[in-house]
Structures are given as structure tokens and as C-alpha cells.
């Protein structure tokens with residue numbers, strides 16, 4: 581498979597301004613090394629040890645692919661020692677199996693992504709390209725052509741952060757967050773990311789039929805060394821829309837390990853390379869939610885059309901006011917707004933003293949799409965409920981454009 585068309589290591593100088601990516605495979609067992617080299621295609625050089633790669637590095641961005649024999653603590657710590665001061669080099673590990681121990685060990689040693697030898701070669705190629713493009717950005721070499729957002733340099737435009745919140749469980753936060761994020765991802769050239777900050781019971785991955793390898797726990801356990809390229813390598817991809825997803829922990833117990841500062845740091849890094857960061861939340865205030873509300877440009881407050889919902893949202897609004905949350909950030913979203921429930925929208929707006937930004941109708945396609953794991957904006961694009969989400973996305977994009985215009 582001709583995966584790469586990279587410079588040979590023998591090249592003496594990288595072309596100015598458009599350095600190409602070099603790829604080196606490091607694996608002491610010759611048969612395994614050759615197999616990996618062949619899988620990755622021409623232009624890939626093989627080495628027995630990480631030390632032997634060092635003299636061959638020429639300053640152009642290089643991705644080192646460690647073979648399975650490099651998964652132990654000694655080799656990984658020598659990789660860390662050898663490459664920690666080399667912003668032009670990124671490391672990917674191809675392990676025999678993906679255990680939590682190997683993953684943690686590797687990420688702590690500065691490895692940007694871990695894949696399995698048995699896995700699809702395309703996934704390894706994609707990981708190399710991802711890590712390689714991060715190197716170009718970090719090293720200040722030309723960013724990918726056509727990317728509308730810079731990847732975090734001084735003065736780069738930051739992505740818009742939208743938190744979807746409600747003080748009532750089951751009001752529709754997750755379906756609104758996932759469908760809104762999918763619409764924004766389809767419209768945007770730059771990445772759009774959905775973060776599941778319902779750390780105990782998040783179900784975004786299930787709603788999108790994703791089987792994630794990494795979650796927010798992996799980002800937090802590497803928080804000290806977390807940068808945009810490591811964080812990007814931890815995101816899952818929803819293939820039908822291109823939406824990137826940072827899923828909630830797989831076990832509720834992990835939620836305790838995640839603090840508000842960690843989540844805020846993650847969001848601020850995501851903003852550097854994503855046009856939109858959409859955040860799904862649990863149905864209660866905690867320090868994580870408060871931190872997220874603070875860094876958000878928009879807070880979508882979701883209310884269902886029944887009295888307990890409205891009562892809870894009123895209490896939520898009062899709490900946000902007490903916490904000095906700027907009211908301009910808050911947008912009321914009335915869910916199941918067409919239900920024949922004898923609650924009139926004007927009355928609800930008067931009670932809450934906020935006018936509704938979006939009315940999302942009740943529709944049987946919503947639970948159907950949740951059960952199928954396909955967002956309804958994709959499975960039923962013509963439904964009224966999909967239209968309401970698209971017009972909500974229009975509003976956010978218009979707001980964003982307006983803010984950018986005002987900033988000049």
C-alpha cells in the first residue's frame with residue numbers, strides 16, 4: 581500500500597515553508613519492523629532503536645512509529661528522554677494490544693496515539709497524518725492549506741463554545757446537543773467537537789453509535805502534558821458527519837477524578853482548533869458545570885413543556901443570575917414545544933422572563949433516532965424537529981459571525 585510520499589531520510593534539507601513529513605518505524609524485531617514498513621508504504625525508514633533515529637533527524641517534521649516491542653516502560657522512558665525536547669518529532673505506538681496500562685504508560689511518555697498491530701492500516705496512517713499536522717502547527721511551519729482556523733498560535737481565532745444545560749433531567753439536552761453539533765459539523769470546514777460533560781451518565785457515544793477507545797479520562801490523566809495534538813488524537817470521529825467527540829468516562833466512578841480546571845483547560849485547547857465546541861451536561865449544577873458556563877459564549881437552557889420543568893428551569897435561571905452569569909449568554913430552548921399539553925409558550929416566557937430562542941417540536945422520530953444511534957438531523961432531515969435544530973445552528977453561526985465582525 582503506497583500510503584506516503586514522504587522525503588527519504590537521506591534528504592539533506594527540507595523545502596522552505598512547506599516541510600514534508602518523514603516517517604520512521606522503530607522496532608528491534610526485523611520481521612515485525614519490515615512488516616510495518618511495508619504496510620505504511622514507500623518513503624518510510626526502519627530503525628532498530630530510538631537512539632539510532634536521532635542522528636538522522638533533519639529538523640523537518642517526523643513521525644516515529646514505535647513497534648510492539650517498544651511498549652514497555654524502559655523503552656518508552658528512553659523515547660521520552662530522547663525526544664522530549666524535539667517539537668519537530670511526534671510519536672505513535674503500534675502495540676500488540678490496547679490495555680489501559682500500555683495506554684497510560686505511552687501517553688505519559690509523550691506518545692501522541694496508540695493503535696493496535698492487528699488493526700486497520702488506514703487507522704495507523706490517519707494517526708500519523710494527524711500527529712504530523714500537529715507538528716507542523718507546533719513548529720510554526722505552514723498550517724494545512726484551506727484550514728480556516730489557525731491551530732492555537734498567538735492571535736488565532738478561537739472557536740465558539742456552547743453549553744447545553746437544564747436543571748431538569750430528561751428535558752432533551754443530549755438529543756439537542758448531539759443534533760446541533762452534527763449540523764454545525766456538516767456546515768463547517770474546520771473541526772467541530774462535542775464534549776460529553778455528563779461525567780457520570782453521559783450517553784452521547786451511545787446516541788451516536790460510537791465505540792470510543794479514548795474518553796475524557798485519558799485527557800485528564802495527561803492534563804499536565806496535554807496539547808492540541810495529543811487532545812485531537814483522543815477524539816472519536818462520527819464518520820457520517822465528521823463531528824469529533826470527546827466521550828464521557830465509561831465508568832461513573834471516574835467522574836470524581838475530573839475537576840472543573842481540567843475541563844476548562846480541555847475546552848480552551850479544543851477552542852484553538854475547532855470552530856465550535858458543543859458541551860452536553862448533567863441535570864444539576866456542580867463545579868464542572870459552573871466552570872463550563874463561565875467559559876461558554878452561549879448557554880442553551882433547555883426546558884420541557886410541563887410545570888415541573890418550568891419550575892426547575894426558573895430555579896436554574898435564578899441560580900445563574902446569583903452567580904453573575906451574563907444574561908446575554910443565556911438562550912431558552914423550549915423542547916416538545918408543540919405538544920398538546922395546554923401550556924402556552926408566551927406564558928412560559930413570561931414566567932421565566934426570557935424569550936425563547938428556539939422551539940423544538942415533539943416528534944416520534946426523536947426516540948426512534950436515539951434508539952437507532954443515528955441523529956435525527958441525518959435520519960429525518962425533513963422533519964420539523966430537524967428544521968428547528970438547523971435554525972438554531974443558523975442563529976449560533978450568525979451570532980458568531982457578528983461577534984467576529986465587531987472584533988474586526
Ligand SMILES: Nc1ncnc2c1ncn2[C@@H]1O[C@H](COP(=O)(O)OP(=O)(O)OP(=O)(O)O)[C@@H](O)[C@H]1O
Nearest residue numbers: 749750751752753754755863916941942943946947
Ligand atoms: N422533541 C422531542 N420529541 C420527542 N422525544 C424527545 C424530544 N426531546 C427528547 N425526547 C426524548 O426524551 C428522552 C430524553 O432526552 P435526552 O436524553 O436528550 O434528555 P437529557 O436532558 O439529556 O436527559 P438526562 O438529564 O438524563 O441526561 C430521549 O430518549 C428522547 O427520546
Ligand SMILES: [Mg+2]
Nearest residue numbers: 753754778783
Ligand atoms: Mg443527557
